[in-house]
Amino acid sequence: MTDFLGVPIPVLLGQLLLGLINGSFYALLSLGLAIIFGMLNVINFAHGAFYMLGGFVAWYLLSKMGLGYWWTLFAAPLLVGLAGVIIEKTLLKRLYRMDHLYSLLLTFGIALMLEGLFRHIFGAAGKPYPVPALLTGGINLGFMFLPVYRAWVIAVSLAICILTWLAIERTKLGGYLRAATENPALVQAFGINVPLMLTLTYAFCVGLAGFAGALAAPLYQVSPGMGSSIIIVVFAVVVIGGMGSIGGAIVTALALGVIEGLTKTFYPAASSIAVFVVMVLVILIRPSGLFSREA
Amino acid sequence: MPEPALLNVSNLQAWYGESHVLHGVTFDVRKGEVVTLIGRNGAGKTTTLRSLIGVVGKRAGSGTFKGVDLLKVAPHKVARLGIGYVPEERGIFSKLNVIENLLFPPAWQSGGMSVNEIYSLFPNLKGRDSTPGTRLSGGEQQMLAIGRILRTGADFILLDEPTEGIAPVIIEEIGAALRILKDRGMTIILVEQNLRFAASVADRHFVLDQGKVVDEIANHALDANMDRLNRYLGV
Numbered sequence: 001m002t003d004f005l006g007v008p009i010p011v012l013l014g015q016l017l018l019g020l021i022n023g024s025f026y027a028l029l030s031l032g033l034a035i036i037f038g039m040l041n042v043i044n045f046a047h048g049a050f051y052m053l054g055g056f057v058a059w060y061l062l063s064k065m066g067l068g069y070w071w072t073l074f075a076a077p078l079l080v081g082l083a084g085v086i087i088e089k090t091l092l093k094r095l096y097r098m099d100h101l102y103s104l105l106l107t108f109g110i111a112l113m114l115e116g117l118f119r120h121i122f123g124a125a126g127k128p129y130p131v132p133a134l135l136t137g138g139i140n141l142g143f144m145f146l147p148v149y150r151a152w153v154i155a156v157s158l159a160i161c162i163l164t165w166l167a168i169e170r171t172k173l174g175g176y177l178r179a180a181t182e183n184p185a186l187v188q189a190f191g192i193n194v195p196l197m198l199t200l201t202y203a204f205c206v207g208l209a210g211f212a213g214a215l216a217a218p219l220y221q222v223s224p225g226m227g228s229s230i231i232i233v234v235f236a237v238v239v240i241g242g243m244g245s246i247g248g249a250i251v252t253a254l255a256l257g258v259i260e261g262l263t264k265t266f267y268p269a270a271s272s273i274a275v276f277v278v279m280v281l282v283i284l285i286r287p288s289g290l291f292s293r294e295a
Numbered sequence: 296m297p298e299p300a301l302l303n304v305s306n307l308q309a310w311y312g313e314s315h316v317l318h319g320v321t322f323d324v325r326k327g328e329v330v331t332l333i334g335r336n337g338a339g340k341t342t343t344l345r346s347l348i349g350v351v352g353k354r355a356g357s358g359t360f361k362g363v364d365l366l367k368v369a370p371h372k373v374a375r376l377g378i379g380y381v382p383e384e385r386g387i388f389s390k391l392n393v394i395e396n397l398l399f400p401p402a403w404q405s406g407g408m409s410v411n412e413i414y415s416l417f418p419n420l421k422g423r424d425s426t427p428g429t430r431l432s433g434g435e436q437q438m439l440a441i442g443r444i445l446r447t448g449a450d451f452i453l454l455d456e457p458t459e460g461i462a463p464v465i466i467e468e469i470g471a472a473l474r475i476l477k478d479r480g481m482t483i484i485l486v487e488q489n490l491r492f493a494a495s496v497a498d499r500h501f502v503l504d505q506g507k508v509v510d511e512i513a514n515h516a517l518d519a520n521m522d523r524l525n526r527y528l529g530v
Contacts, residue, residue: 175391175395175399178390179388179390179391179399182388182389182390183386183388185350186380186382186386188349188350188370188371189348189349189350189370189373189374189380189382190374190380190399190400190401190447191371191372191373191374191375191400191401191403191447192371192401193369193371194371
C-alpha cells in the first residue's frame with residue numbers, strides 16, 4: 001500500500017510531521033497562555049509578540065553579535081522573560097483586581113506597539129536564520145525522510161511542556177501556585193511571597209514564548225508579523241482545551257497541529273480554518289473546553 | 296511583675312477602599328494568654344485580625360509583635376514571625392485533600408506539632424487523609440484549618456470565629472483543643488460572637504464597637520459585667 005485515500009503515504013506522513021511541528025509551537029505558546037490565565041487571571045494578548053521578540057533576539061544575537069544557536073536558544077527566553085518581569089511589575093500587576101478586559105486591552109496594546117516598533121526598525125521582510133550545523137541533515141526512516149532539526153523541535157518542545165506540567169502539578173512550588181489561584185491572600189498569610197511568585201510565573205511563561213520564537217527562527221523566517229499570525233490559533237487552542245487547563249493546552253495543541261496537517265493533505269483550502277471549525281464545535285458542545293474541570 | 300505584652304496594638308486604623316473601618320483599635324496580648332475580640336457584626340473584629348497580617352490594604356497606627364511593627368512588615372513575612380492565621384471562612388483548598396491541606400503551609404519555626412500530634416488533638420481528621428478538604432463537615436474543616444497552622448511552629452494564633460455555624464459537640468471539641476494549646480504555651484487572639492464559648496477559653500475580653508475597643512473585661516469578671524456586655528452586643 002503506497003497511498004491512503006488517494007494520498008501517497010510519504011506525503012501524508014510529511015504533513016503529519018509538519019502538523020506535529022506546528023503543534024509543538026502551539027503547545028509551547030498555549031501552555032504559557034493557559035498558565036498565565038489560570039494563575040494571574042490575565043488574557044495575555046502579548047504572547048505572540050513575545051514569541052516574535054524571542055525570534056528577533058535569536059536572529060540579532062546570531063547575525064549582529066555572532067552568538068551561536070545554542071547561546072541564542074538560552075539567551076532569548078532569558079531576555080524575553082526579563083521584558084516580562086518589567087511589564088508585569090510596572091503595568092500588569094495593577095490590573096489583577098480588575099476585569100479581564102483591562103489586562104486583555106493592555107496586553108493587546110503592548111503587542112501592537114512591539115510589532116509596530118519591530119516593523120519600523122527591521123522592516124516587514126523575514127530574516128533568514130540558518131539551521132545550526134549540529135542539527136542539519138536528516139534521517140531516512142525508510143518510509144519517510146525526517147529532517148533532524150524538525151525532530152529536535154518536537155522533542156525539545158514536548159520535554160519542556162511535560163517538565164512544566166510536572167512542576168505545576170507535582171511539586172510543592174506548583175502546589176503554592178495552584179493554591180494561590182484559589183486564595184492568594186491566605187497563601188500570603190502562610191508566609192509565601194505571592195506577588196513575587198506571580199511575577200516569576202509571568203516571566204517564565206513569556207520566556208517560554210521567547211524560547212519558542214528562537215526555536216522557530218531556523219524553520220520560519222523571523223519577521224515582525226510572526227507573532228500575530230500564530231497567536232489567534234494559539235488562543236483557539238486554549239479555548240478548545242479549556243482556559244486554565246495546562247495539560248489540556250498541551251494535548252490540544254499537538255492534536256490541532258495534526259488536524260491542521262491532515263486538512264492540508266486532504267482538503268488544502270480548509271487548512272487555515274480547521275482549528276476554528278473545531279473551536280466552534282467545542283464551544284457548541286462543551287463551552288468550558290475539552291479538559292476543563294467544570295463540565 | 297506582669298509579663299510584658301507580646302503584641303501591642305495601638306491606635307490601629309484601617310480602610311477598605313474609601314470606607315474607614317477601624318478608628319483606633321488599642322489592646323495588648325501577653326504571652327500565653329487567650330484574648331478575645333467580641334462585638335457586634337461589623338464592629339471591626341475580623342478587620343483587626345486582617346489588618347495585623349496585612350490583608351487589608353491601607354492601615355495606620357501600630358501593632359508591635361516581639362518588638363517588630365507588623366504594619367511595616369511585608370504581608371508574606373508576618374507568618375515567618377510565628378503568627379498563624381485561621382480565617383473565618385477557614386480557607387480549606389478545594390483542590391487539595393486533607394493531608395495536602397495539612398502539609399500546605401510551610402513551617403517557619405521549629406517546635407511545630409507533628410501530623411500525628413495534630414490527629415490526636417483532632418481525632419476527627421484521622422484516617423481522612425485522601426478526602427478532598429472541602430468534603431469535610433464545617434467543624435472538621437475548622438479543625439483542619441487550625442491543625443495546619445499548628446504544624447508551622449506558629450506560637451501566636453489569630454482565630455476568626457471558629458464556632459460559627461458549627462455543631463455544639465464539635466464546638467466543645469474545639470474548645471478542649473484550644474485549652475490544650477493554651478496549656479502548651481500558645482498565645483491566641485480569638486474573634487468570637489459566642490460568649491459562652493469565649494468565656495470557656497479566654498483570659499480577657501476586648502469589646503469592639505464601631506471600629507474601636509470600647510471596653511476590656513477580665514474573664515473572671517465576666518458574670519459581674521454581663522449587663523454592660525449585653526448592652527454592647529445589643530442582645
